[in-house]
Amino acid sequence: MFVENPESFSNYTAILQEELVPAMGCTEPIAIAYAAAKAKELLGEEPLHITVDCSGNIIKNVKGVTVPNSGGQKGIKVAATLGITGGQADKKLEVISAADDSARARCRELVNAGFCEVNFAEDVPNLYIAAKVRGSAHTAEVVIAEHHTNIVRMARDGVTVFEQANAAAYPENAALSSADRSKMTLRGLLDYAARVDLSEVSELLERQIRYNRAISQEGLDNGWGARIGKTMLESWGSDVKTRAIAWAAAGSDARMSGCALPVVINSGSGNQGITVTLPVLVYAEEFQVSKQKLYRALLVSNLVSIYIKHFIGPLSAFCGAVSAACGAGAAITYMAGGDEKRIACTITNTLGNVGGIVCDGAKPSCAAKIASSVHAAILAYQMSMRDQQFQPGEGIVEEDVEETIRNIGYIGKVGMKPTDHEILNVMIDKVDVNACV
Missing domain, CATH: 1.10.4100 (2-methylcitrate dehydratase PrpD)
Known part of the structure; x- marks a missing residue:
């Protein structure tokens, strides 16, 4: 009988721990909301505008689904804006689980007012989101790639404050890398x-x-x-x-x-x-x-x-x-x-x-x-x-x-x-x- 070694067993357990996590709604709009909420957190003030650059696969997977907890609203602009108005970045794939009526109403108002701009990003990974927010005094950007919560870059006022190459300083943002x-x-x-x-x-x-x-x-x-x-x-x-x-x-x-x-x-x-x-x-x-x-x-x-x-x-x-x-x-x-x-x-x-x-x-x-x-x-x-x-x-x-x-x-x-x-x-x-x- 084939017998795996203990290290291999540990690897399978780590894979399961990384993969079997809770998420609210379709993971692509939730990933957008997470990127937006994280960008707002980094900005440190109320955003006046957000630009979201997305890969084609993200656009494809957000276009036709209702964003959960949004009151029936759909699309990338809604996902990003609700991440701003009602998101809690520390909840990751449950980022908008606590959004209330006020957050939903504000989201609808901001989307109608042109608060969010969406661009198609080419020559990027299949899973790619760049959320760029502008406030009255500062700007901030959060980039997610390859995995839905995998932040690869964060910048404030044009200065990079995190890159995955230096992930040791921000272990909560590191890629899913402990399992092979x-x-x-x-x-x-x-x-x-x-x-x-x-x-x-x-x-x-x-x-x-x-x-x-x-x-x-x-x-x-x-x-x-x-x-x-x-x-x-x-x-x-x-x-x-x-x-x-x-x-x-x-x-x-x-x-x-x-x-x-x-x-x-x-x-x-x-x-x-x-x-x-x-x-x-x-x-x-x-x-x-x-x-x-x-x-x-x-x-x-x-x-x-x-x-x-x-x-x-x-x-x-x-x-x-x-x-x-x-x-x-x-x-x-x-x-x-x-x-x-x-x-x-x-x-x-x-x-x-x-x-x-x-x-x-x-x-x-x-x-x-x-x-x-x-x-x-x-x-x-x-x-x-x-x-x-x-x-x-x-x-x-x-x-x-x-x-x-x-x-x-x-x-x-x-x-x-x-x-x-x-x-x-x-x-x-x-x-x-x-x-x-």
Whole structure:
């Protein structure tokens, strides 16, 4: 039997501690609000104006979602301005959780008055936000890159006061660097999930269960978004497969339409956090597994998702619901008694089926993409338990699941980069699609 060394176990635990954090609403507008709140804090006075420079992927993922706790307002200007009027920078991805009616009203007033200017930043990382504020006496700038709370530069009155190269002076702003995702392997993470002392991770997992189940229930109870979860249960019945898909979709229904409940994220995404959690909870109840078995299954789900997404990067044209659904399918296979071979088969079957779903920004239809991805993952699990697998040489599928994962990583990070660019052009009306017909 393959056995990981203690240092490797510590690395997996550190990865989980970095990844499984609470976030309120879609993480891209929240990251903008965080940058704005941090810039205001650095400015030291009330801002008179803010300019936000964003990468295309940030623009894409903020355009169609309601900013949580904003009273139904949408867009980059709202996210940045609410970060100014009601943000608390120390809360990071829950930065606007305490925004009140006064902050929301002031946000609406400032946005209408032209307080915020937005620019498209080119030749920057896929995840990039620069928030520049001007007051009566000072200016300040905060730049975030690569990760949603990863501040790489801060400047006041044009003088740099923090750069990531000198992060020791500001450890709270340092990049996510204590864990090494490049050392992950499927076999290693499965060994970790099977043998780690659960006391090291139970608090993280309980919070994930509690938060993500709550927003899913909210999506089922009320008319959020496109009502994908509710529609499925009303139309397809309530067997275990439908419940697993619908519960995941319902969480996204609520989250994408401005629900203020927090989500424990995965790979920087609340939708991915929901997807790795809810199907596993549904099948754990169906299989009547112990709490310990559920915890270990959630470790499988979270780590498989993080592992696959590591090769793709934080934002791309590749829909992250697919990598998260791979994690959920792997965990369901694990709870059903599947060994490493069958878990690998589940991942391969999922990627061979829905690996081409594109991301055209965060919005209510993300719930439907989650539904499609989880459906594919459940089919993949059912195939794997019957020893049925897509074969090497069929499309992107390789003999070794690790190579298949790397193939999808290359496609998502490199191959789909031009697609990502053109999706953005369509979304911001920079192309005449009729001229291409």
